[in-house]
Amino acid sequence: MSTLSVTATGAAADAVARHVPTLVADEVAGRIFAQDPTLWGAAAEDEASKRLSWTGLARSSRPLVGEIAALRAELEEVGYDRVVLCGMGGSSLAPEVICATAGVPIVILDSSDPDVVRGAVTDLARTVVVVSSKSGSTVETDSQRRVFEQAFRDAGLDPAQRIVVVTDPGSPLEQAARGDGYHVVVADPAVGGRYSALTAFGLVPSGLAGADIEALLDDAEAVADLLAADDDANPALRLGAAMAGTEPLRDKLVLVDAGTENAGFPAWAEQLIAESTGKDGTGILPVVAIGAEPGRLYADGTVARLVATDADDDGGPESSGESVVTVAGPLGAQFLLWEVATAVAGRLLGINPFDQPDVESAKAAARELLEQGIGAGDEPAFTDGAVEVRALGGDWLTGTATLATALDDLLARLDPEHGYVAVMAYLDREADADLENVARDLYDRTGRPVTFGWGPRFLHSTGQYHKGGPGTGVYVQVTATPTEDLQVPGRDFTLGQFIASQAAGDAQVLAEHGRPVLRLHLTSHDEGLAQVRSLLGQGGA
Template sequence: MTVAVHVSGDAKAAVDELVPGLVASLVASRLTAGDDDLWGEDARAEAAVRLGWVEAVSVSRPLVAEIVALRDDLAARGVSRVVLAGMGGSSLAPEVIANTEGARLTVLDSTAPAQVLDAIDDDLRDTVLVVSSKSGSTIETDSQRRAFEAAFTDLGIDPTERIVVVTDPGSPLDASAREAGYRVFNADPNVGGRYSALTAFGLVPAGLAGVDIAELLDEAEASMLQFAVDAADNPALRLAAAITGTAPRRDKLGLITDGTHIEGLPDWIEQLIAESTGKGGTGILPVVLLPVSPELESRPADLRIVRLVDDADEFHLTERHPGEILVSGTLGAQFLLWEYATAIAGHLLGINPFDQPDVESAKTAARGLLDARPEQVAPAFVQDGIEVRASDAALTESGTIEGVMDALWARLEADGYVSVQAYVDRGTMSQLQGLREMVAADSGRPTTFGWGPRFLHSTGQYHKGGPAQGVFLQILERTDVDLEIPGRPFTFGQLIEAQAAGDAAVLAEHGRPVVSLTITDAADDVLALFEAAQ
């Protein structure tokens, strides 16, 4: 067995109740055959062009030799550093693959100017940039490509020799890249970005970084029969039932890595499940946890724990984690397991797991702010160099950051959650991720953490289309560091500011409370945020 899924408690009860019906309805084999009727009539048109991932292993095999040949050619020319410009699934899957295999891959999925500059300044002479976008219209990826093109040109390096494009066939990016002379890899157009781990979007950057991508496909292929068969021990059926079918349903899913060799898989699972299920006022909210996170101590009733381990059988026998879902498997198998389970969860929830109806709203709002360039709203107050703004004046009445956070937590319902969203340079403010643990302890509720604008392409769909349970804490920064975007009338600094403001505006329109804390150069210590959260 390449994959193991162990359940107990109410998760086992859900499996026992739901899996026989899934087996009788031939859900696994119908999904494997590309049956677009599994999610109802309204979803058929979308599902018909989004099920290519079930054939990703066979479709992607011919790419392996091409990717390896390009890697060898680049190495012969002294190119050893791979930078990936991509958002959402286009960057998260390659990041997991590279980190798990210890390969050198710089993932650029941010518009923070300092972070873009850092990626550009780290010795371009031995760098290849992979630009990954299904359409090429993604503003972050397009802006990053423009910046690298200019930087290569300034060094006398022909960009067509150092930029590789991954996109759908016939997309605007496909046409423009080929016309310009770039090397282009086409992905299967019948695969959505969040299901694209085993397509060109996952394989090209990971393969160029030195990963044995043939072995990754072998791992996935070895597990395919497990997921395709209509049987009670199908791990994908069991996992889908366990995460959707408990009574009452636990709609928060805590994801923990515990001793597994796979690095960063919960972040990829988070974007897959949140964007696939968070719509129509329902969904499953993934919460990436540490083995010592406060939620494991408090155990909220609406939080289901999934523990990713190297050997689920061994963990199961120790009975150290009653009531949890234990999952193990190779990386290739895990990608397929979660894709199958997420699609089947959509079937059980009665939603279309392949669309993202609320993602565009934040993009539209950001574009509007870039076009209009309104004056920034003055902060309600400033404390220790941190500017405080909120969607509702009542949230800032206390005049202190501590009071604002208490007021925000007071808006939480019994089934609520907190979303911390950091639109900052991750290189200089990586310690902010520790804020998640303190907020979870202080608020007493499950807390997600997202780097902006990356999360807009993943959990952003859930925040606006899922249940109206969330309260939102934005962390922004204001510095003198900025970078022009060639051919655009705005800078990276203006872009990330518009993205944060646009998303806050859309959340507020949906009735979600939002507090924005902007760290300025006058801030003495970012750790003041931690103190305020206590």
């Protein structure tokens, strides 16, 4: 049987003691698993009635095990041993964690950067592409599919033999894919994207890559009754209370990999929590810790320590803060645990944990800018070396034309008690991976939480919190001109134009919400990146 544990200390433990008895009395856990849509209030009832099938996926997804095994055998027989997943948000984050934890290779293509996309279009003779989109109309995924289709045809290969589509039944993608003769796997439409780890979206690419998806379902099923129990010991009730029940609310949840076997899990949890709770001016901001576990913590934060199953854990550094929750368990069990806990947190916060109202606003702005032919945006306020500087969201730039003073001006807007810094880089998250370390540098400099997101994937994750959550963030956006642009076959735009419109659109919507945004555009990638890395890394303790 799966081992799943949640322990809390400090303010998190106080929140557990305060809220869990009421959650038990209100039969919240049992009602979640009974798919009761009334738990989050009248305004959320319609959406919740269509989004609760994830509670039964450990059993309802079982038929996929045989289907995926048969498909994988077919692909191996003809020599396809490289899996590329084209997907965004919930369609890519769970497979990335599943495959990393299982130690099996998969190429995750969740970018519209032309250099990144071009880099994935290789080894075509041995490649199968999984195209995952719940709506069937995700522009990034549609563009990636078109690029691969063209590349296969140019290489004399039949795309129908090399593309597997995962989508909701009745979506535009399903209709087109069946018409083109592709293998199509339809997912459960009553599951939202960020709760879809154990649906076809999580299981098909992972299973094709070689992960043991049956074991994943076994681990989830082994804890389902525990998580559905209206009992004080229910780990999901305890975790949900620790996340969203502290008084005053500690609305920053620092996700620390403290030895968990579930590789990359914080990035999956980040999307689940941010997109589910960050709305109506409230929410829990997940902060993925970069580097060593912090030895100190801001007063509005709780540390979530992810430890190995059955680990003899000492609770971490004594100075790490007054609110700590420690979580252990195998991956399938953890997926279900955090999903239930996030739904519980939504109830405690008084919000609908199943919609994402502010994600669409950035998409709409990007579409409008793309139609207008706008790329990097208006003329820069100034240029410093290989970096163009723009400031949005108020008249906060002093006018001194250096990168350092521009950053100083932005950080001067940072609320010392409740604020956070978000760094958003529309770059190559593999080639430019070192840039993530600026999150720790900025934390050391400011003493405030710092999140780091790779664009455009964070738009399907923390992007919701940025616009719908508390107005306490300051934002640094980093963009670059691609080395070589790439036309999207059958469309009247290039990927370079598209990612530029995504960045500009997101910055525009943030500014409309009164959020200050410092936009840094690299006119020369290497030189500009070195400048930005040096700038953001200054002042570390």
